[in-house]
Amino acid sequence: MDRELICLLVMLAVFLLANLLAKLPVSISMVLGAVAGALAGGQGIPLRHLFEGTFTYLDTILIISAAMLFMTVIQESGALEALNAVIVTRFYKKPALMLILLMFMIMFPGMITGSSTAAVLSAGALVAPVLLLIGIPKEKTGAIIAMGAIMGMAAPPINIPALLIAGGVDMPYIGFEGPLFFITIPCAVIAVLILGLKHCKGLDIEKLKAELDLEIGKKYGFRLYIPIFVLIILLVVSKLVPSLPQLGTALIFLISAAVGCFTGRRFNVWEKSLSAMETTIPVLGKLMGVGMFIQVLTLVGARGWIVVSALSLGTVMLYIFSCTIMPAFGAISSYGAASVMGVPFLLVLLQTGGSNDIVLCCMLSFLCCLGDLMPPTALAGNYAAQIVGLKYSPVLKKCVIPFLICLAAGLLCLIFSGSLSFLTA
Amino acid sequence: MKKFSYLWKNALVLVLALVFAIPAALDFKAMQKREPIAENEALTETRMLSEYCEGLKGTPADTEIYILDSGVPGGTFLIFGGTHPNETAGMLAAVSLVENMKPTAGRFFIIPWLNKSGFTHTSPLDGMQDFFDIKLDDGSVRTFRVGNRLTNPIHQWPDRTYYEGTSGRKLVGTETAEIRNVNRMYYGNPDGVLTEKVCWGIYQLILKEGVNLTMDMHEGSPEFLYLDCTMVNEKADNPTAMSIAQGMSLDMEFDDLTMRAEFSGMKSYGLSHRSLGDNTPSMMTLMETYNPSMGPLHGKMDDDLIVGGNEPNYVEAYERGLNYFKVDDSGYPLIDRVARHITCISYLAKNYTDAHPDRAMSFEGLGSYADMVAKGLGGLLKPVGQK
Numbered sequence: 001m002d003r004e005l006i007c008l009l010v011m012l013a014v015f016l017l018a019n020l021l022a023k024l025p026v027s028i029s030m031v032l033g034a035v036a037g038a039l040a041g042g043q044g045i046p047l048r049h050l051f052e053g054t055f056t057y058l059d060t061i062l063i064i065s066a067a068m069l070f071m072t073v074i075q076e077s078g079a080l081e082a083l084n085a086v087i088v089t090r091f092y093k094k095p096a097l098m099l100i101l102l103m104f105m106i107m108f109p110g111m112i113t114g115s116s117t118a119a120v121l122s123a124g125a126l127v128a129p130v131l132l133l134i135g136i137p138k139e140k141t142g143a144i145i146a147m148g149a150i151m152g153m154a155a156p157p158i159n160i161p162a163l164l165i166a167g168g169v170d171m172p173y174i175g176f177e178g179p180l181f182f183i184t185i186p187c188a189v190i191a192v193l194i195l196g197l198k199h200c201k202g203l204d205i206e207k208l209k210a211e212l213d214l215e216i217g218k219k220y221g222f223r224l225y226i227p228i229f230v231l232i233i234l235l236v237v238s239k240l241v242p243s244l245p246q247l248g249t250a251l252i253f254l255i256s257a258a259v260g261c262f263t264g265r266r267f268n269v270w271e272k273s274l275s276a277m278e279t280t281i282p283v284l285g286k287l288m289g290v291g292m293f294i295q296v297l298t299l300v301g302a303r304g305w306i307v308v309s310a311l312s313l314g315t316v317m318l319y320i321f322s323c324t325i326m327p328a329f330g331a332i333s334s335y336g337a338a339s340v341m342g343v344p345f346l347l348v349l350l351q352t353g354g355s356n357d358i359v360l361c362c363m364l365s366f367l368c369c370l371g372d373l374m375p376p377t378a379l380a381g382n383y384a385a386q387i388v389g390l391k392y393s394p395v396l397k398k399c400v401i402p403f404l405i406c407l408a409a410g411l412l413c414l415i416f417s418g419s420l421s422f423l424t425a
Numbered sequence: 426m427k428k429f430s431y432l433w434k435n436a437l438v439l440v441l442a443l444v445f446a447i448p449a450a451l452d453f454k455a456m457q458k459r460e461p462i463a464e465n466e467a468l469t470e471t472r473m474l475s476e477y478c479e480g481l482k483g484t485p486a487d488t489e490i491y492i493l494d495s496g497v498p499g500g501t502f503l504i505f506g507g508t509h510p511n512e513t514a515g516m517l518a519a520v521s522l523v524e525n526m527k528p529t530a531g532r533f534f535i536i537p538w539l540n541k542s543g544f545t546h547t548s549p550l551d552g553m554q555d556f557f558d559i560k561l562d563d564g565s566v567r568t569f570r571v572g573n574r575l576t577n578p579i580h581q582w583p584d585r586t587y588y589e590g591t592s593g594r595k596l597v598g599t600e601t602a603e604i605r606n607v608n609r610m611y612y613g614n615p616d617g618v619l620t621e622k623v624c625w626g627i628y629q630l631i632l633k634e635g636v637n638l639t640m641d642m643h644e645g646s647p648e649f650l651y652l653d654c655t656m657v658n659e660k661a662d663n664p665t666a667m668s669i670a671q672g673m674s675l676d677m678e679f680d681d682l683t684m685r686a687e688f689s690g691m692k693s694y695g696l697s698h699r700s701l702g703d704n705t706p707s708m709m710t711l712m713e714t715y716n717p718s719m720g721p722l723h724g725k726m727d728d729d730l731i732v733g734g735n736e737p738n739y740v741e742a743y744e745r746g747l748n749y750f751k752v753d754d755s756g757y758p759l760i761d762r763v764a765r766h767i768t769c770i771s772y773l774a775k776n777y778t779d780a781h782p783d784r785a786m787s788f789e790g791l792g793s794y795a796d797m798v799a800k801g802l803g804g805l806l807k808p809v810g811q812k
Contacts, residue, residue, distance in 0.1 A: 308741055
């Protein structure tokens, strides 16, 4: 057996044992897996590498922390309750349209930041109470948020796995919008309708009104929504006019949060911020653990081994692996799946005649994004479950059918990438 | 009591974190110390790049320029390695030149660690080594840093989400981190970010010293198209540039070494061969060799991979038709790549002199490609008192 394979198996075994048997947090289990891999690879305990991997996702960690603070402010100021009331009272007569619009709302922060976690934490948390109010069960609400966040993560303009794969083969990130919209929008619409539509028939608006807080909106009026508009305007302007001085996504969230402290109900900012950070620390820990895990995977040569093994698979097996192993790797990291598997898979698939490189890259990145639903990490599923107050397994169960539909759609587009070349024009 | 145990728990976590963080910090800190360089009687002078860009003074990016003047009037050749610190052969070729060169005509300006800040860190998730060792013939060991292709974010942060350098290259989207890449920011800006100041220093050096020929030494992973290749910028005031480069290529061919010459990409804005070529009178060249430790397919990261240069994963990938560059079982050891860089420089100087006898530049002291490979790095590098 190859030494690299042994290292990989040791890392996975220690990670799973620590997480599933010893019930240690995912982040700590990843640290243990990484340390075990380094020992098995003859690298001792490479502190420098463990730290370096840990800090890989520092920027993402800053964005998630800032987004979480923003969400807390929006909740505490009353903007969330007011928004719920507006959406339900305006759109209750057209439930399908209402659901689709809500789905696009969930997707939006993911499209801008490229992070499903940011989408769940921001728009997901805004939309969840609305979905619950109109009668969608908790587990399905969580599933809608998780699926929407993943579709947002995969949708343009920012799809980080696509950026990673394209960067790995020296392909400029140009012309990706068409194929990414082509796969994400229909999948998002199908997912939300499958999960939510049957619960939205014959809504009793009077009953809903009784449960909604209509007073807070009347008391503070439009100013309640100012932080949300500040956020959207700053995010959109920074993308549309990049030559303007750039604030960065984390600072934009913080500025919007600061504005929100003065536009609605008063609350103790310090206490609420502390509690928001306590909630988010497990996800930040996971990101740090993922960085450490992949760093050691590369150090001991297991990443190279995975790549070379993939090269010897043949096209059919590669298609199968693309829609099984690649999303499954999301249990460790969907970004990791893109950089470890996406690049070599693309190189091999490009050898098959009649394929389109941009469409292939987009579909591989889409399949990587689906990995954010994979337990035990299941970044999107985990947070969505937390928002609706459930453990993540019932939420993930409800994701199975839309997930399989997405998988099939991604695979079909991968196989027939050549026929979709028109999307890249 | 509860508060007391809470405090103890936090204190314990903090102590544990420090127990791991302090040795790691010392490990990272060790990369900030530059390698010693052996003495060479032919070395005329050592300057700092800040002499050509005031803003670099006292910064971690200021770097040494070794000047070897033959005393015989002729041309001026600027040679630099370490533009991308993970492309090890360029840095070692420059060090070897500084330690061994005996110039016989013209002047040579040599910079081994061009992006000095980049030598102080490694690339996250790539599992790169920070140091590697070379055992010398006298039994002593010299240790060199590997580094990262970009400036250390501790020295230049954050990366702006949009930036337009003096070349007109717009850094946006995936390219934003390239604001820390010396080879994207030419011809630099004295008031710009730290990396641009390094570029400005080189630009000013070329102008002030009247540099006639410049070589920027690089390496790439086997997925890269331009390996064993020298890029050359031909322009109106130097129409012989490509013929000089082709002369070098032919000379190397006679030594059984492949080194094709290619024109600079028309849109390679911000790269040395394009931007410095377009904006200075110097003939600009950039050379690439294959480095197996740089690609995504590399196996276990160790001295064997960095110095031995043998990566079976790339052999397999080549056999499956996935690499443009031919990789075989014999590998591509570091000494071969260093010798190839030096040989290319030597033939460029020869062909330049043939084309411009009034600007002659030549040197001795390193021997032929075969001589260098026979000596090995242990014989090429000089002892510096390291054990």
